[in-house]
Amino acid sequence: MKKQSISCFLNWALLLVFMLGYSQDNKSFHQNTRHTFAEKIYLQLSNTIFATGETIWFKAIVTNTLNQPSNISGILHMELIDFDENIVKSKKLKLENGITDSFFELDERLFPGRYLIRAYTTWNRNFKEDFIFKQYIDVVSLKISNSKEVISDIVITETKENLLKIAATIHPESIKNNYNKELKVYLQSEKFQDSIDVKRENQQYAFEYTLPKDLINVQLKVKLEDTKLKNFKHKAESTYSKTIALNKDFLDLQFFPEGGKMIDGFVNKVAYKAINYKGLGAVVSGYIVDETDSIITPFTTNKLGMGFTFFKPEKSKTYFGKIIGDNKVVYKYPLPKVESQGYLLNTIETKEFINLKIRSNEKNSDSLFVQLRSRGALVQKHAFLLKNGTHEALIKKSLLPNGIVNITLFNDKYNPISERLFFNFDEEKILNVTAKTNKKLYEQRDKTVLNISVFDNHNPVEANFSALILDKNKLGAFQEYQPNILSYFLLNSELKGFIENPNYYFKDDNTLKKRDLEALMLTQGWREYIYDNNRIDKNFEFKPESDLLLSGSVGSIFNQNKPPKKNVDLTLITKPPLAVYKQETDSLGKFTFNLGNHYADELEVLIQSTNSRGKAKSFNIELDKPIPSPKIAYERKEVTVLPDTVVTEFIIDKREEKRAVAGFKLSDDTVELDAVELTGYNVTPEREKLFKLHGPPDVVIENEELLQEEEEWMSGLYDLLRVKFPDDIYFENVRYPSEAFGLKQDPSFTPVDTIVPSLEVPKIAETNVAFVFIDGEIVEGIDYPLLPFLSVENIKSVEILRKPSGAVLHYFQEAFPRNGFFDRPAIPLVGIISIYTYGGVGMSALSSPKGIYKGKISGFSVKREFYAPKYDVLKPEDWDIPDLRSLIHWEPSIYTNKKGEAQIEFYNDDGIGDKKIIIEAITPDGKIGYYETLYTVEKKLDNN
Secondary structure, eight states, X not given: OHHHHHHHHHHHHHTHHHHTTOOOOOTTSOSBOGGGGOOEEEEEESOSEEETTOEEEEEEEEEOTTSOBOSSOSEEEEEEEOTTSOEEEEEEEEOBTTEEEEEEEOOTTOOOEEEEEEEEOSGGGGGGGGGSEEEEEEEEOOOOOOOOOSEEEEEEEEOTTSOEEEEEEEOGGGTSTTOOSOEEEEEXXXXXXXXXXXXXXXXXXXXXXXXXXXXXXXXXXXXXXXXXXXXXXXXXXXXXXXXXXXXXXXXXXXXXEGGGOEETTSOEEEEEEEEETTSSBOOOEEEEEETTOOEEEEEEOOTTSEEEEEEOOOTTOOEEEEEXXXXXXXXXXXXXXXXXXXXXXXXXXXXXXEEEEEEEOSOOOSOEEEEEEETTEEEEEEEEOOBTTEEEEEEEGGGSOSEEEEEEEEOTTOOEEEEEEEEEOOGGGSOEEEEEESOSEEETTOEEEEEEEEEETTEEOOOXXXXXXEEHHHHHHHHTTSOOHHHHHHTGGGBOXXXXXXXXXXXXXXXXXXXXXXXXXXXXXXXXXXXOOOOOOOOOSXXXXXXXXXXXXXXXXXXXXXXXXXXXXXXXXXXXTTEEEEEEOOTTSEEEEEOOSOBOSSEEEEEEEEOTTSOBOOOEEEEOOOOOOOOOOOOTTOOOOSOHHHHHHHHHHHHHHHHHHHOOOOOTTOOOOOOOOOTTOOOOHHHHHHHHHHOOOSEEEEHHHHHHHOOTTOOSHHXXXXXXXXXXXXXXXXXXXXXXXXXXXXXXSOOGGGTSSOEEEEEETTSSEEEEEETTEEOOGGGGGGGGGOOGGGEEEEEEESXXXXXXXXXXXXXXXXXXXXXXXXXXXXXXXXXXXXXXXXXXXXXXXXXXXXXXXXXXXXXOOOOOOOOSSOOGGGGGSOOOOSEEEEEEEEEOOTTSEEEEEEEOOSOOEEEEEEEEEEOTTSOEEEEEEEEEEEOOSOOO
């Protein structure tokens, strides 16, 4: 089934050029690049800024290279990643015709900061980072606190050597109460990175550091020592970062010749881009001048800091962009050098055509080739000879797909010699989407009825669409900077790097959108195109995921590496929901269960093996190891484009909303102290006892990591810990357990050398010795010989507490009730090793049931319907509880009928003013459309 779906997909992609109406016969040109086979992933989020405790709603669309909803992948992986590059939450979503929707619930205890949401299919793992969807969001806390800012008292001074010295005070207690350990400060800029250890001196943490010259800004990141979760080696630590601007007058101005080079003797088209210290476009005006400061031509950027101009350069001259800053200082920025010979690749756009003009001053009688690619697929190519150093061709735009077209000029040896991007935007190919309200004006809590229609070139179409309705005054500013379905599929998904305000290029009121898109293609698109010209390699490592599968192998009783002589009957039981599956292994001992549409974020699985007569038999059952998540690439230089005042207003609005809806009784002059919580550590009932007595653990090694690290030769837990986690736990060989604690021998304990040469006692690194607990109960010394053989699959977690708070002396008597006290004069430094088992079975975890595998896997994430109140009948007392929602309504997946129509309805909140309606649509054949409009809610005159 899998092979068939892959084959269909490859055949479809290879026929792409034929579908577009072009035929190619030159074997040196490849119809498609490897990236042509990738899927595109788009996420529509309900917002890009959230408060802790809120819900992130989203819809996902997965398409092929023609933007048609994909039927290749059936599973989409979603992850919420924090600024320490830890996966905070993950979901496995079932795709239906390339579309799905879900949510992330943000815990109240989540630390505020910038988080990354990413989405990928297993198939797209073949194309590295380029086709993993990424969207950064901001998470803020609504708690009011009088805590000091984590990094404060920042002073920057210039030294005699013209270096910059930065000094600051750190307040770690604002991150974690009563913190008094050493901390680390990381310093990072575009030119260097370093770290320093900061110790507490005179009741405070402070540091000084001398920075290199000519830095624009520096990021300070504070890391505290915290509980370490050993899941796939990621460590959850409390952090805080702050970027300090060192040169607010910084301006970078770069010039980009069309086609790549400025050529002597021709009128060249040259684009330019100005960036300020925040990494955003800067509006500037100036002149292009030569080395004698003679003015060649003026230039002015658009509102995003880009533009282009024309002039005729000379090889004998050097050119600069000259601007005068607000401080009256003159700045000059060099243009690329002028080449004496070369090729110019120019495009001029008319209403129906691209006029392609190629000029050269080189003597060349050989054939040249020009090719046009869209999303990695070849759509047109032709060979030509220059006549009088010139060649012109008209290309009909209607034959090209919407979006970025890559135009490349090749010489007779098929080496690229000039290249540029062109943005083709035919609005006739965009869906016509409208949403009309049933009234012109509404009052508070009135019902709004929306009538949606979707047309393609005046013909009604069946389409899938989403409807997002929000309060414009509260959330409108944030939507401006989030890509919509048009800007993502046509722009963001095909250009690398940060695109400032991508929606700007598609606004109906932007009469200069063609000019601005051309400036973007000539600057950011100069060398930043996702679809490269790599040759096709059909050896794809990752196969598409279409179903929820559970696979593994069964080994023989006496040799796990060999399959049983006969096929083995397996019974699989899953919950929740409860389901039973039966299967027989193949001749190699392999098995695969198809779990169908099993919706549960976490599935408990139990596999029982039996012989031919149905009797339980101890075959070795092992699941195939899951593919680990892709490497996390958190972009530290991601630009925050929203001013602080907008964020502050958002926090105020959210605080009022929470007061009204959730009983958040906190006045503006009340101080709420942060609770002592640990990132990623869940205080379960089993953990609560030791947590309250002795505090949180320093290291947590969970079952997922234990199973990941276990090797076949290991006979139990101790082998695994000794080899894989030596920095956390080590072992001492003793004759009897109490010896490690400095106690006299327990007379009831049988001498070890009559059984085995020695006994291993676990110890914590940096600590003398440790008590061992299982499921919250201390292990007696007489049971220590059994601990090495604890079955790893039955262990939920191993947790280490180096310096427990509270009294611990009584544990000596509990663990070694028949021993004398200390032989040594000082009480040893004692830690705690806690082992938690599934089901709290304690020492019964020593062995697994006969022929049974128990574990957990991820199922499809459960969907949730967006909740909003209904006001069919309003009573006077209903108005006592205010309704201050900022997100009014969310419907992620609706289908129009054959007439292209659909209707939705919802109730408004108590907020007055403009409400924004956002509709995003896609058809089965890949047509997309976007529509937004406003309606107004007025104050209700009579609430009785």
